Amino acid sequence: MTIRVTFRPDNFQPPVIQTPTPPNPVPGSSAAEGTGIGRVRKNNFVSAEKDKDKIAEILAELESYIGLETVKRFIKDLQAYVEIQKRRVQEKLISEPLVLHMIFRGNPGTGKTTVARLVGRLYKEMGVLPKGHVIECERADLVGEYIGHTAQKTRDQIKKALGGVLFIDEAYSLARGGEKDFGKEAIDALVKAMEDNKDNLVLILAGYRQEMDWFLQTNPGLRSRFPIHIDFPDYTLDELLSIGNLMFKTRQYELTKEAREALRNYLQALLHSHPYAGNARLVRNLVEKTVRKQAVRLFQKPSSSREELIKILPEDINTEAV
Structure with a gap:
């Protein structure tokens, strides 16, 4: 279910994270073992306890940002959700995976890159990602000049981002050239990477609001892979x-x-x-x-x-x- 977060000057209630009721796990499956992004492994509990101060420090930094009130509440909700999944694993209950790929929509200079960097750090300290670093790129870093070149360039960026966040600004530009444009090759490589690295990669696509809506419409399969949509309005x-x-x-x-x-x-x-x-x-x-x-x-x-x-x-x- 899509989580949509919209920044507004009035005080909206925090979003509710909704996931479908999971089927009974099959012994030996990832659902039974609690693996994958959103499922924090058992061997992370000790390190997570040691990192509480770091998490508090990151959240304090977030609070120091001017504006962004709704995203502040949302990130705290996300932290609470992951923590509860840890407790469920400790009690040998089913822990649900949370797909963390995101769409950031808004004008330049509204905090998208800053929030992406903070999210990477936070995911690391929460035990969701092993590294939490952020690789920032745009179309020129992904799209090549001839057939096959794009896929390799995109895979290179994905490899750098493994264990952390791949942040693609102006992501809509990947679909501007139509079916014959090499940008489509980059999109296909990204989709495959999302499937192949579920436990080890978070993808954040960013850009203008209308252009990102158009981008998601050009590839219906993309929308379902990005359940978290965050709108960044202009500052007052x-x-x-x-x-x-x-x-x-x-x-x-x-x-x-x-x-x-x-x-x-x-x-x-x-x-x-x-x-x-x-x-x-x-x-x-x-x-x-x-x-x-x-x-x-x-x-x-x-x-x-x-x-x-x-x-x-x-x-x-x-x-x-x-």
């Missing part, structure tokens, strides 16, 4: 301001009251005029250009005090295209 004005202020602070800059107002006014106007303005990448670019503009202003003086080097003034807010 207040969230963008918080992100900007944090970026300035970590660089040891401080905005004057007037500069804060100038930043708010600029971002507010940008949100109304640009369809993809509400993301952290745009704010980062704005912060970097503002810092450079402040540097140009101070460079005109023979010397600068510590306070001058820290302060960002309204005229430093770079309202040129970012």
Whole structure:
């Protein structure tokens, strides 16, 4: 059953993870032995106990992120689900496999890559993946220039990701060329890898919301293989301001009251005029250009005090295209 998570400013209830009732296991089968992703093996219990502090540290990092409230609740729900499967194994009860392949949908700069990296680390500490590293790639890393080249390039990326997460950004581009495009060869290789490495690989496909919906429609078999769909909305004005202020602070800059107002006014106007303005990448670019503009202003003086080097003034807010 598809799990759909949608980020919204209001307080939705956490998603409920639903799986069909499993058949009675056959002795010697994986269901009886508790293997596979989502089934944590018995020899992981001791190490999992030792890793509780690491899990708490990762979740604390997640909580420190601005926004992403729904994904924070979802990941905690996922942690609870895996932990209960461990307890069921300890009590010799049937433990259900949880397919963890995901679809991340949203505009650039809305946190998809950041969350993917955190998910990999968390899965490792939870005993779901042995390594938890994340291999990030896009179409150029998977699609070759001639028949057979694509399959090999894709297998190479899969091999690097074994034991962790393979994160493919703008995954919809793999299907843009139609039936004769080599991207289809990459998709076929990925599907096969998902079947062959059920215990050792999590695949996360990311991209714009509408394009990812179209991508899943081009290959009906893909949707059923990705039960977790997470929507990343653009950040709100207040969230963008918080992100900007944090970026300035970590660089040891401080905005004057007037500069804060100038930043708010600029971002507010940008949100109304640009369809993809509400993301952290745009704010980062704005912060970097503002810092450079402040540097140009101070460079005109023979010397600068510590306070001058820290302060960002309204005229430093770079309202040129970012």
